[in-house]
Amino acid sequence: MAGGNKRKTPDINASSQADIAFLLLVFFLVATTMNTDKGLSRVLPPIPPEDVKVEDQKQKERNVLLVFVNGAGQLMVGDEFVDIRNLKDRAKEFIVNITDDEDMPEKEDKEIDMPDGTKWVYKRSKGVISLQTTRDTAYETYIMVQNELTRVFNEIRDEVAQSKFGSPFADLNEEERKVITTAVPQQISEAEPRKAIKK
């Protein structure tokens, strides 16, 4: 075929490209979801072996702050009614125990390995917040309380991080975070529910 090469190849019609792209787009719109999973992370306590005596697990009374939520959404902290807006400050005061009060948690000297190889002795609070609910407590209320308790520990971590490394917890690298989480562990205990108290 002489001269066949000289002829220009005709342009491919690209007007259907938009349709193809639309088709793909619609497929992805239908088959995928947007939601990124977010939530409050917790570690449940393992089931205690049956031969462990109850006394062994008992914490000293001064180390435990009882937070009790009933079915009506009322909140009891220690032995008094507390509004949920005051829960955070109340619990923080308890965990930090700035005045070394006799009724508030003990502190233990915890030796923590720093990223630069040195040791850092921190007076770690032994406080535990015990969260109890009844079976008819609303999940929403429960999450609100959990959220406030998480805030307590996040704020304390921020403060310790600020004084130790000079920046908030979120800006630390992984090793520094590990130091802070060892110094301020998230001590929220979720024990079995109480039976609803009947009168």
Next chain:
Amino acid sequence: MAVMKKKGNKELPAISTASLPDVIFMILFFFMVSTTMRDQEVLVRYKLPEATEVQKLEKKSLVSYINIGVPVTHMQAKFGTAPRIQLNDSFKTAKDIGDFIGAEREQLNESDRAQMTVSIKADQYTKMGIITDVKQELRRANALRISYAAIESEGY
């Protein structure tokens, strides 16, 4: 001075649609990057509670989901309107959680098993009783890392 031309006679030139595919591709890539594949049909209706201190779940492949809520409308004839637990693609009771966790754990690499996380997606109006049952079963199945799914809010 100014020469008045006859108005209306001239047709507007057609708008070029040559860039339309590019625009659509751009939207397509946005969706491809920002979304994830739907992996199970949700049989319960839930509105997650709000929280401010939420954390992102790290590795999706290590997460198992437990949905708790009222069955969706077309399932209500069969399953009623009381909150139910959904595991995989069917309604189960708290007793089945042990088997479910076992099966999910089996699917993971041995090195990843300790990292397994269970995400509890429960409706905000659920009562704690059913949640507590689920938690107790998870403890029994030794799946201790959990996450209460919540929507991030700005606070109050």
